[in-house]
Amino acid sequence: MEILIKGLRFLVTQDDERRILRDKDILIKEGIIEKIGNLRESADEIIDGRDLVAIPGLINTHTHIPMTLFRGVADDIPLFPWLNEKIWPMEANLRPHHIRAGTELGILESVRTGTTTIFDMYFFEDVIAEVFKEFGVRGVLASAIIDFGTPECKNFEECLKIADSFINKWINDPLILPCYGPHAPYTVSPSNLVEIASRTGSWIQIHVSETEGEVKDIKGKYGKSPVKLIEEVGVLSKRTVLAHLVWPDDEDLPIIANSGSLVSHNPISNLKLSSGIAPVPEMIEKGVRVSLGTDGAASNNSLDMFEAMKTAAIIQKARKMDPTVMPAQLILDMATRIPAEHLPWRIGRIVEGYEADIVLLNTKVPWWNPLHSVISHLVYSAKSTDVKYVLVKGNLLYDGSFRAKGEEKIYEEAEKSSIDLLEKSGVTSMLNSM
Numbered sequence: 001m002e003i004l005i006k007g008l009r010f011l012v013t014q015d016d017e018r019r020i021l022r023d024k025d026i027l028i029k030e031g032i033i034e035k036i037g038n039l040r041e042s043a044d045e046i047i048d049g050r051d052l053v054a055i056p057g058l059i060n061t062h063t064h065i066p067m068t069l070f071r072g073v074a075d076d077i078p079l080f081p082w083l084n085e086k087i088w089p090m091e092a093n094l095r096p097h098h099i100r101a102g103t104e105l106g107i108l109e110s111v112r113t114g115t116t117t118i119f120d121m122y123f124f125e126d127v128i129a130e131v132f133k134e135f136g137v138r139g140v141l142a143s144a145i146i147d148f149g150t151p152e153c154k155n156f157e158e159c160l161k162i163a164d165s166f167i168n169k170w171i172n173d174p175l176i177l178p179c180y181g182p183h184a185p186y187t188v189s190p191s192n193l194v195e196i197a198s199r200t201g202s203w204i205q206i207h208v209s210e211t212e213g214e215v216k217d218i219k220g221k222y223g224k225s226p227v228k229l230i231e232e233v234g235v236l237s238k239r240t241v242l243a244h245l246v247w248p249d250d251e252d253l254p255i256i257a258n259s260g261s262l263v264s265h266n267p268i269s270n271l272k273l274s275s276g277i278a279p280v281p282e283m284i285e286k287g288v289r290v291s292l293g294t295d296g297a298a299s300n301n302s303l304d305m306f307e308a309m310k311t312a313a314i315i316q317k318a319r320k321m322d323p324t325v326m327p328a329q330l331i332l333d334m335a336t337r338i339p340a341e342h343l344p345w346r347i348g349r350i351v352e353g354y355e356a357d358i359v360l361l362n363t364k365v366p367w368w369n370p371l372h373s374v375i376s377h378l379v380y381s382a383k384s385t386d387v388k389y390v391l392v393k394g395n396l397l398y399d400g401s402f403r404a405k406g407e408e409k410i411y412e413e414a415e416k417s418s419i420d421l422l423e424k425s426g427v428t429s430m431l432n433s434m
């Protein structure tokens with residue numbers, strides 16, 4: 001199967017020189033970018049690139065995909081009451097069919113907004129992986145572990161067993177990278193974290209130092225910061241993703257930098273849950289590798305990486321009272337090539353030999369004109385509705401319509417699942433009275 005993207009207005013390579021090419025074609029063969037240049041006219045499928053900008057598919061490094069089902073039902077409260085009083089009671093009733101419906105909606109939203117690789121942490125991750133495969137999206141998927149249990153396991157031992165078999169099942173899949181997902185240092189004990197970290201070569205995703213309260217509690221209980229704690233139990237490595245890190249202390253940053261772990265910065269969730277603003281420029285200055293995520297749709301309330309990019313840039317400019325911090329090129333790197341460098345796939349750039357994870361954006365809209373700087377427009381002006389085509393591994397997933405499944409059916413099933421979960425936990429929905 002060959003796809004030819006002809007005569008692109010701009011091609012943002014994200015290569016080492018950050019070249020932006022004009023009037024070029026991309027030939028994709030068997031999922032790989034075979035050639036970039038002024039190429040021939042024929043292929044199995046041809047996309048007219050005249051008004052389009054090509055960028056590498058965006059990489060969302062932290063979310064909980066099925067939480068689309070809880071969008072808008074737990075707003076305007078901080079993290080701990082959000083979890084304890086709202087989210088966990090609703091999640092207690094989750095079953096695999098709800099997970100499937102919420103995942104389908106979350107993938108549809110992600111793909112339509114230009115995301116091609118999703119880092120997820122949730123329950124029934126096996127069902128989530130199945131949907132990722134069916135829809136053809138790349139997933140870095142973590143099976144959730146909490147000491148007091150989750151909707152699919154009663155205690156730590158059961159959660160770990162499920163996570164072990166999830167990893168064994170998916171370890172050789174070309175689209176899925178399976179991980180352990182210990183929830184946080186306040187929900188998984190140090191000795192249990194040791195057990196997870198002892199699984200050699202394993203990938204781990206964990207929430208850490210998200211709120212000031214968490215840091216105070218952990219320091220009070222263990223006499224050290226959450227970062228120091230997880231370092232001592234062996235959780236930090238190049239294969240670890242630390243979600244949030246809003247409240248690191250001065251000693252934490254060199255520890256993380258030396259470990260090579262990736263920090264997922266989730267600015268919109270941090271603002272909305274009033275967790276704070278992560279010191280991202282300081283992290284980068286100390287050599288910490290930082291990428292971008294949305295967090296779940298119950299705390300964001302969308303999965304839109306264009307919103308995440310713009311927000312990540314502008315909040316730091318105000319926080320530091322310095323417009324030069326977090327320039328647009330750095331932001332785009334955080335959403336593409338930086339996280340890609342941690343992964344076992346050649347993605348995050350549009351260069352020959354890389355896998356064809358490509359997003360094409362329409363520039364025939366007012367906010368892309370005049371077009372003096374493509375990178376500036378991508379971060380500060382573009383809207384996710386500009387996304388016109390999405391390819392993962394050379395497969396066209398979106399071309400104005402979602403190819404894997406009808407959108408109406410996805411909305412219907414998600415609504416049914418969401419109402420069911422809300423009713424079971426006694427939450428009233430506007431939909432019931434309509």
Ligand SMILES: CSC[C@H]1O[C@@H](n2cnc3c(O)ncnc32)[C@H](O)[C@@H]1O
Nearest residue numbers: 064087121122144145181182183207
């Ligand atoms: C083991 S991960 C799934 C678990 O995490 C909850 N969750 C979602 N967002 C956050 C967040 O920002 N901080 C902490 N925990 C979060 C989710 O609701 C699941 O229970």
Ligand SMILES: [Zn+2]
Nearest residue numbers: 207243295296
């Ligand atoms: Zn999260």
